[in-house]
Amino acid sequence: MSSQLILVLNCGSSSLKGAVLDNGSGEVILSCLAEKLNLPDAYITFKANGEKHKVELTQQPDHTGAVGALMEELKTRNLADRVAAVGHRVVSGGETYSDSILINEDVIAGIEKCIPLAPLHNPANLLGIRAVQTIFPGLPNVAVFDTAFHQTMPEHAYTYAVPRELYRKYGLRRYGFHGTSYRFVADEAARFLGKDKNSLRMVIAHLGNGASIAAIQNGECRDTSMGLTPLEGLVMGTRSGDIDPSVFSFLAQNTGMTITEITDLLNKKSGLLGISELSSDCRTIEEEAAKGHEGAVLALEIFAYRLAKYVAGMAVAAGGIDALVFTGGIGENSDVIRAKVLGYLAFLGFNADAEANQKARFGNAGVITATGNGPVAVVIPTNEELMIAQDTAALSGLA
Numbered sequence: 001m002s003s004q005l006i007l008v009l010n011c012g013s014s015s016l017k018g019a020v021l022d023n024g025s026g027e028v029i030l031s032c033l034a035e036k037l038n039l040p041d042a043y044i045t046f047k048a049n050g051e052k053h054k055v056e057l058t059q060q061p062d063h064t065g066a067v068g069a070l071m072e073e074l075k076t077r078n079l080a081d082r083v084a085a086v087g088h089r090v091v092s093g094g095e096t097y098s099d100s101i102l103i104n105e106d107v108i109a110g111i112e113k114c115i116p117l118a119p120l121h122n123p124a125n126l127l128g129i130r131a132v133q134t135i136f137p138g139l140p141n142v143a144v145f146d147t148a149f150h151q152t153m154p155e156h157a158y159t160y161a162v163p164r165e166l167y168r169k170y171g172l173r174r175y176g177f178h179g180t181s182y183r184f185v186a187d188e189a190a191r192f193l194g195k196d197k198n199s200l201r202m203v204i205a206h207l208g209n210g211a212s213i214a215a216i217q218n219g220e221c222r223d224t225s226m227g228l229t230p231l232e233g234l235v236m237g238t239r240s241g242d243i244d245p246s247v248f249s250f251l252a253q254n255t256g257m258t259i260t261e262i263t264d265l266l267n268k269k270s271g272l273l274g275i276s277e278l279s280s281d282c283r284t285i286e287e288e289a290a291k292g293h294e295g296a297v298l299a300l301e302i303f304a305y306r307l308a309k310y311v312a313g314m315a316v317a318a319g320g321i322d323a324l325v326f327t328g329g330i331g332e333n334s335d336v337i338r339a340k341v342l343g344y345l346a347f348l349g350f351n352a353d354a355e356a357n358q359k360a361r362f363g364n365a366g367v368i369t370a371t372g373n374g375p376v377a378v379v380i381p382t383n384e385e386l387m388i389a390q391d392t393a394a395l396s397g398l399a
């Protein structure tokens, strides 16, 4: 008998990313990406067995139209009847959700309540949930929250040093993101190193277009670099990360920019892009830095330096450091960034192995430090879709 399939959805305001995974093997059978949703030229691209094709969403260019097109694609491939449950990436579960949960109307109301904490993302996630309820009626839906894993952070890690009333009234605190990736990578790293995760002090750096870092002790999160929003913390592709909050009044007074414009500048025009004046893409930055482009050289150095400072800080949160784990597009591929970070951290006992560092790329996991008494650094590819699919199967009684 053919095994059951799990559909995993990640909805943005104008996009929808989907993956259909085999519940037995975890293999991705079909993936899709809908773009330009809510514009007349919306389309969806399907990918299976290395082949791609595009379908225009002319009739209904929204999330429901995209899920409808996905259903048609599944029917054409005789896969529709095998889809047994749907997992949704939901960005913010606030303080309400510290685990994934089977979706019912109460959970939908709970996700709505968290909209002030993720005003762009949670509404899009809800559109995806509603679209699936319409197009795949009767299937169990599961919400997997980006924030859930960080709910074990102690109060002293998540509280901002501002009047506490703001926390009580508005929930103003640090929540963190990328939690699903951390949960997956923490387990994988412990398994790869042959260690019990409950006796490992890990610092994991998830470095993609958005980048963050987390301290893990006994398999639980103790601190992370993103805060109320994903803007806090590390230098990212287009985000500034930590910055003096007075930058807002400085720019307002000197340029006349509004709060919205400054927020946009810090989120979309800063980071690697802002420093290099070239690109937000680490590959491009590395290529240009190798040719001597001054902005690219500086962007790489700042990215690595700030990351190294954060690793040392996160070692405080984890009560020490046995393993530094790199993941995400940059973490899994950029031997250049990793070498620089390990260079800065040599004082903590990290002893980089240049050859191993070169080899751990393109999906290959690997220890990138030489054997010795110091802590290890290791590259572990993340797989958020698989984590979401596993939670979905477990909560739907399919595991």
Ligand code: ADP
Binding pocket: 207, 208, 209, 210, 237, 280, 281, 282, 283, 284, 286, 328, 329, 330, 333, 334
């Ligand atoms: P997202 O956060 O959107 O999921 P990814 O995890 O895919 O992003 O990471 C994207 C980043 O990874 C980009 O900056 C990209 O340049 C970088 N990256 C991918 N491959 C390489 C590579 N071979 N060398 C350096 N950086 C890479």
